[in-house]
Amino acid sequence: MCVGFFIALLDIQIVSASLKDIGGGLSASPDEVASVQTSYLIAEIIVIPMSGFLARVMSTRWLFCVSAAGFTAASLLCGWAWDIESMIAFRALQGFLGGSMIPTVFTTAFAFFPGRKMVVAAATIGALSSLAPTLGPTIGGWITDHYSWHWLFFVNLVPGLFVAIVVPRMVRIDEPEPALIRSADWLGIALMGVFLGCLEYTLEEGPRWNWMEDPTIRATAWTSGLAGLGFLWRSLSYAQPIVDLTALKSRNFALGCFFSFVTGIGIFATIYLTPLFLGRVRGFSALQIGLAVFSTGVFQVMAIPVYAVLARRVDLRWLMMFGLGLFGLSMWSFTPITHEWGWHELLWPQAMRGFAQQFAVAPTVTLTLGGLAPHKLKLASGLFNLMRNLGGAIGIAACATILNDRTNxxxxxxxxxxxxxxxxxxxxxxxxxxxxxxxxxxxxxxxxxxxxxxxxxxxxREAQTMTYADAFVVITACFALATALVPLMRKVAPPTGPVTEAH
Known part of the structure; x- marks a missing residue:
């Protein structure tokens, strides 16, 4: 399941360093090719909070199987895309079909790894959830430089088929409940889809079209706001809502969602800013960009065994405070950036960020989901994962706006x-x-x-460089706030037995 989880997250950023090559191959303008990434994110962010309901209807193994098979088929279609319109459509299909693999892994881990085993499971899942988007530009740049952009999607075929075949044979932790379809909150699903889809579009496209000055952005923003209010009312008033917002009554879950949101800002905004700086200011190729940001992944992998040892001996809240604080410090270390910075100057800030990601993400998973009642776990996991992706979307939009306004x-x-x-x-x-x-x-x-x-x-060039420093200052402030709130979290004791009722 982690293989499917990894490739679904990897594909968020695997195209980021190769958009110019994709645009050239499909004869698309920069504005059109940006939708290759936007369409995937919009579709994925819609399906993630629905995964809890879908897992109950189809069972975890069959949802994961269908998700992996659909993701693989859509990846093949992306590689075969003949123009930019077909690529955008297939990328949206890929994000929608593969999105359910992300939150399902979190809830399944609590069933497979009870008690203290959850520490290692959370460390592994936490590492993959932040490592995949971090490595995306590196892997994508290497593939594009040595083969062609088509292989950005063809590389998913073998692992996708493997997951689709093996998971149904090995993951038997719950049974499908198709009768739930009759009582499904279809109005809530529709409101949520409109709310998240329009919100993601507004956040992704707003910086390029000067926000509310553009009539389309203005329309999608208003639509998202009204649909969001309707979705909130429906979720709190319907007996079986598509997303369980009552889980936010738990202090740990509410704070954990906020920490997931801030971590999403840090991970995705930095992945957005660093390749953009290296491409625009330094003129690096896709492969050079990938190699320059590779150190983050290396140091995160090195942090996994350190975290696994400390998590058994140290309160997870203090490990999370260390991780969030170090993440903020790494963002601050980007602020002296100059137009001469390359891989050598980026090494230390990225090394700190990679090490910090492990300590920021893994304990958040355990402290946020570990304290929930088993019957709330599935629906709440979708909301928890949604917050990370939403944080990434808002972080990228905010950084793009900063780059546009502050450069001038x-x-x-x-x-x-x-x-x-x-x-x-x-x-x-x-x-x-x-x-x-x-x-x-x-x-x-x-x-x-x-x-x-x-x-x-x-x-x-100098104005651009100063603007990147401004963006990193804003991200630093977000992590400073998150670090200060960590002591409000309650300590979570690991469960003593298997979490069988969660599914």
Whole structure:
């Protein structure tokens, strides 16, 4: 099940470093190719909170089997896509069919690993949940550089088929209840789909279209808000809601959802910012970007045995506080960023982030889900996982807005100092004009214009770099708040017997 879980999460970011190649192969504009990632996220974020209900109707093993088989078939179709429209449709199908594999693993772990065994299980699942999106750009860049973008999707075929065949034979922990379909909250499902789908679209596309100034973004934002209010009312008033919001009455679960949300911001926003910086400012290729961010995954893997040992001896709340605090510190260590930063300068901040991810995610899983009553576990797990993806979506949208707005601000501030009274600028411009005059002999106007364009490029590059530092400051503040709230969590004693009623 962890294999399916890993590839479903990996595919969120596996295309991020290769969007330019996909756009070139399908003759798509940058705006169109961005929807390749957006469509997957929209579909996945809709199905994740539905997974608890679907697992009860179909049983865990058959839901996972159908999810893995559908994900594999959709991956094949993505690799065969003939234009950008077909790619967007198949990516949405891939996200919707594969999304149920993510929360199902969390609830199944509590059934398979009772008592103290849950520590190791949570460490493994927590590592995979943050490692997969972290490694996505690295694996995607390597595949695109050595083969072609089509293999970003074809690599899912063998593990997907393996999971679809093996899981039904090995995972026998509950029985299907098809009668639940008759009492399903179809109105709640529809409201939730509209709410999350429109919200995800607004968050993904809003920064590119200047938010509420665009009529489509304005319409989807209002639709999401109204549908969200309707979904909240329906979930609290219906006898068998699609998502169990009453689980939020548990202090640990409510705080755990918030910590999952903040961790999602940190993981996904950093995965968004780092490749973007390396591509736009440094001009790195997809493979170079992948190799530059690879160190995060290495240090997270190194943290797994350390966490497993400490989790048996130290209160999980303090391990989580350490993880969230170190994550925030790693974000702060990105703030001195300059246009010269490459893999060497990124190594230490990314190493801290990789180590911190293990200590931030794994104890959150145990403390959040471990204290719930077994009959609430399935439906609550979908909400818990939704918060991580929602945090990622909001974090990426916020960072994209910061990059857009603050770049203009920094550029204008830099431009204020680029005048005749600035001796450094005057000297630089004179040297540039002298070089360009040798290239454009007899055309001094062209040489002068070229020098001004080069000066503009330098100023814009520095403005961009300063903006990335601003984004990391905001993420640091989120983790500082989360770290301060950890002491409010209650200690959770591991269950003494198998959690059979959870399914």
């Amino acid at each position: 601000l920094h550029f204008l501030r830099i431009a204020e100092h680029l005048n005749a009274a600035n001796p450094a600028m005057t000297t630089l411009l004179q040297r540039s004009q002298a070089r360009n005059a040798a290239l454009f002999v007899g055309d001094p106007a062209h040489a002068h214009a070229t020098s001004l364009r080069q000066l503009w490029s330098l100023a814009f």
